[in-house]
Amino acid sequence: MNVMRKICNLMIFAVLFFTGCKDQLLEESKTNLTLVELYSTPQGLQKAMTGLYILEQRGPRDGAWWDGAEVLSIIGGTDITVANGGPGNGYRTYDPIEMQNGGGVAATIWKYHYSVIGKANEIIFYGEKMAAEHPEVKSIIAEARYFRAHSYFWLFRKYDRIWLNTAPTTPENVNQPRDYRPATPAEVYALLNSDLDYSIENINKDARDPGKVTEVLARHIRADVAMWQQDWSEAITQTEAIFKHTDYALVSLDRLFTGARLDHSEALYVLRSAKGGYDVSTNRMQSHFIPWYDKVCGERSYTNGGWGWGWLYPNDYLFSLYDPAKDQRYAKFYKTEYVVTKVVPGMPPGTQVGDVVKVTEANKSLYYTAFHPTTTKFVDTWTVSSPDDGWSYKDFMVYRLAQTYLFAAEAYMRSGDNVNALKYYNKTWERAGNTAFAGTVSEQLIMDEQARELGLEGHRWFFLKRIGKLLSQVRLHAGEENPYTAENYLLPRTNIKDHNVRWPIPNSELNVMGKEHFPQNPGYNP
């Protein structure tokens, strides 16, 4: 009995002693680094930079973007596209209702670019803290400053009014009062120039990976920024510096968009995705442009472009810019014919495999759904498993050397140097199989070549805005006359208003910043 008591007493005290310790409540993550750990060593900073690459890659690819609302709204809304529905279609048709509050697409893209900027700010801030001791981090800072400049450049061109922030956000400063006001263009350009100049100087010069920031990529964007500042000589300096790199050259049109990996000498920057990773996602780029041709061709097939839902197409105006007889891009970049690959019940009598689908009275209402001509730049037969598979893992071409040549041609043209303008204009023009042009390079010529070469790659809207032709071109050419049914494909022409040269700022952001300091862009719901 006594022994029993003693044992019990001992038990109580042991238990009380071992369980009373307050330090036990301190947390420790067993799988993930803390922020402090991440930002205190060059190795950690490198991992953060990798994270930023992936964050950037996710932009037009997956997550909220997978259904194409954003990427289509970047590519669409121009003089060379016709919108055929899909999420966020209002941004491609300048729908006053959908755009009025800056919701949807405008909010997602705003948030996405500011999240890239926020993380870049942190990498730059903590990198500079250790730069004196570890000079090797300068190249990481250079990558981060490229991303910051790139995102601000994007935002500035799309929204005009943006808030410039270069400080990292921390729990300590998050609630501090901030001076919210739209940055002046001079302030924006000053930041872009200094970030990109730093990047060009400090980036790892050996890098030759179109999936990463390189000196050439930074120069390419620096040239674009210079074009916006009408600093033609700077644009010439940057583009000429790129052309000196022997690693970069135009490739044949056959090679340009062919294959799962677009690691060729013309690629300056590609967004990657690949099968296999847990968090690595896919893109649906081809699906956005390939129609439901199985309705008229009998089945899905690689011959006709694989899987798709046909939400955006090139329009008749774009096709009118090509000479199909000479310009190989007409055949290489587009699909204008769909072929019957399987005869199924319901097809007109006498239909045979191999027949090219023609418009008939019976199928004309399916023209936009099933067999409108489209682009093949995103078509993927390499990573999809079957023609019924819409999930693609093909690289997405963001910037390529052809655009640099067009920058150079335009910069020389605007500086009055037709010789050099011609030299660079003919780079893409001749590659396409055309005979060399020998006349005077004009803005109209550049504008048309830009469409022919880079059409539906997402640069057209910015280009037109920069040269001041967005409104006039959209009003004249956007969408197309529907030759077959009463369905209206001319909405962008009639909808676009002067204020649509910039997107609305998300209302939720204005509420936070205070509309009195930071008002909505004119024309949208204040």
Add this chain to the structure above:
Amino acid sequence: MKNRLFKSMAGMFMLLLCTQLASAQFRVTGQVTDSLSGQPLPNASLREAGGSASATADAQGNYSITLSSTTASIEISFVGYRRMLVPVNGRSAVNVILARDLGDLGEVVIVGYGVQKKSDISGSVVSIDAEKLAPQTSASIAELIRGKASGVQVTQGSARPGGWANITIRGTRSLNGGNAPLFVLDGVPVSDIDNVNINDIATIEVLKDAASTAIYGARAANGVVLVNTKRAKTNSLQLEVTGQHSLQQLKRNFDLYSPDEWVQLRREAVRTKNGGVYPTDEQAFPAPILSAIRNGQTADWQKLMLRDAWVRKYDASVRSGTDRTRVAFSGGYLGQDGLAKDAGYDRTNFRLNLDHKLLSSLSLGANVAYSFATQTFEDGSWDGFYRHLTAPPYATPFNENGELNYIIGESNSTNPLWNSRESSNQTKYRNLLANVFAEWEIVKGLRYKLNTSVNSNTSSNKFYQTSLHQNGRIFNGNGSLSETRNTDFLLENILSYARSFSNGHNLDVTLVQSVNKIDYESSGVSATDFPYDKFGADGIASAQKPNTPTHSVTNRKILSYMARARYNIHDKYLATFTMRADGSSVFGENNKFGYFPSGSLMWRLSQEDFLKDKNWLSDLKLRASYGAVGNQAVSPYNSLGVTVLYQGILMNNAGSPSITSGFLPSASLYNPNLKWETSLSSNLGLDFSLLADRISGSFEYYSTRTTDLLVSKSLPNILGYTSQLVNLGEVKNSGLEAMINVRPVQHKDIDWNVGLVFSRNVNKLVKIDGRTDEKGQPVNDLNNNWFIGKSVNVYFDHRFDGIWQTGDKDFTDAHPTLNAKPGDVRVADLNGDFVINESDKIIYRRDPKFTASVNSSFRFKGFDLYWDLYWVNGVYKQNPYLFSSNQGGALTGLTNGLKVDYWTPENPSNTAPRPRETGMENPYLHVLGYQDASYVRFRNITLGYTLPSQLTKAARIRSVRVYAGLENFFTFTDYQSYSPESNPGDFPEPRVFQFGLNIKL
């Protein structure tokens, strides 16, 4: 010898004395029975009020007493029953029915770290005795509670086999954390109680106010549900066997389009796009459907994909006790087929509850429960639970040889039966709860209890889509194996002291110290490109493209100290004070601990002199309480600032793109200053019992203010973060609750009991994140649909205002901002500015205005009939069947769906818009989805018959009961779905026929 003689002499004398007095005496006989069961009460004591005569009832409850006069009264008392005074009024036979005394030791309530007499409860506690619910046969604990306890809202979480229900006590308090109550199973906090066998449950207590829950401090902010399992009684043996079969059926309250109506809908949709001209069928339909139409081949998908499904439940238990050891052992099996052919649930439970008296002052006990369950899921790859509604009614699911066709239509064109055949998805759950405790009475009144437990939950999932499956063919087979392991350790030291003073004062004090540690681990592997389909996910080792494995580890720890003192004077006045300190690992380094005091007072008016003698009043008491509880509604590491994994493709050193891992801070900014969310709540209660318990009940009023609410505050995106978890907001919940029990008939052979339960809760958001606009008004959070002064649970959207008609064209042309065409949905322009924007939106309430229920138990001899009616009033729910393209509501004609009266130029309907091929282009269509989901439902009707005991006694059986029931059988609602409780697209709630047999030995 001498002594004996003296005794008998004295006896003789007494007898003589008595007979002498008998001249004015009056003899009364009768029987004493229990008011509930009608069973006789042996050994009940009878006494003449104010006199000296007394008697004791025999084994059959019969008594005989000789009173001093015909006008005397008999006072009858029995342990556990209310004392009763019956005036004889000259009757010579008086049968007495005694009501159980809720205030007696016979009924104690487990209140957390101890028990309390039910009559002494000063907080707000609803106690449910599972024995009383025996006639009703629910599948889950949540269903048992539903409609039985005021202030408790039970909603369907998932109705699939092995699914769950959500329990909310007194409204939604936390915005960020869950609102589920804390479940305490036999004294051990557990994360869920769904795997507990219903037949093992003895009692359920719902603690609602802060004073009652404060004792559980952390995690108790949303109320506490105490569940206690059956234990054996000393020196007894009980055996029980139950078998039950139920048939589940699906019942919808809406129509689908018939095959021909669907064809017409499709034509209309294409016609809209065609500029008003009808298309040919070749234009409108893809080839497979066209041929089905031409050949008149229709498919009833509901019949093909769903079935009536059986549920089998068998339970056996043995409870045996000696004076030192008591053992309760039970085993149970539940097998549930799903309405969807591939869904199902199988569970086996074992439980052993052991109590052993080691020494007179030291006892040991253990509760060990193990359950093993297998849940299978229907193919949900791209479809969800609505393909049987949306699949085209003209279709050929089978070819001429009776084999499945792969393609049946166009968009979503795969045959769902095909996908169903080519996929498998199965989760196995293993749950072990081992709880060991020792109790030691150190000196009289001073007790120490050591309570320890380990609760280990493992669930492992196997998922596979074959190379023929719609999704699996893309990957040439797609499979994964994943496992989560959740281990909960608890160690508690409980010291209690109780003392009764001679002047009727009682004191007890309890001290608790506890450590609770919860480890959560999960890992998974997935792969594609399987060489064989035949092994399913088990063949993953041979898969040719493995994906990166996943793994996560999360720990949480809580340290607690609690002290409670109760003081009781004559059972008339009672005061309880509790102080609890909780430290949780999830908070910031300086805010780990929260302190939560509470107090409550009880005053039993019926014991006061001015009410004591009122015969009509059995009990009347007033309760008041006030207290604080904490909520650690934060997932771990929010205050620590951990990074998240980013994996993508970058070029590796060898120059080829490969998977690369990076880390970045999450989109939510960490907060090192996070602290406890605190709920302050007050409660006023009135309990009454009238006319010898014929009418009893309670009323409650409460008000709970939850402050330092853990809110995910939206940050301006320009700062690079989207949100931060902060302690900011404030929510107020106030409400009224009533429970009334009426017993109109109470007799040995016939007994009827009716219960009424009413709850109303008003939820109000007082503060969100403190931001104010230019005018100093608090800013609403539109991202989260949070509005100051409104409920936390609302929809914020436009109001349906009919359909734009052809005649409105002049008006719409004059107001281009409305962007309307005839046949479009018209939403109300509330401020009349011809712009439809945020200021034209209204708030739809998602919380019911009130819930009420009536339940009735009726017994006539061997028959018992139970039914209950459940009423939920004033709640809106969005119905995707009315607008979602996936769920067939988009009027595209691509899919079948809920039939509506849609607009066409010839049929200018004002209820649904014009069909369009692309549903996304039908503006404001989703506004049609807001439907009033109020409902009245007969949840349960059960008729049982217990064989006469004379019959069963011969077979040495204590009782045999057969029963049949209908569950969810009659529902009255405007909400068009399978059930107003479950979301369309979720696994629907079936209606159920039950048949059962219960044998007690």
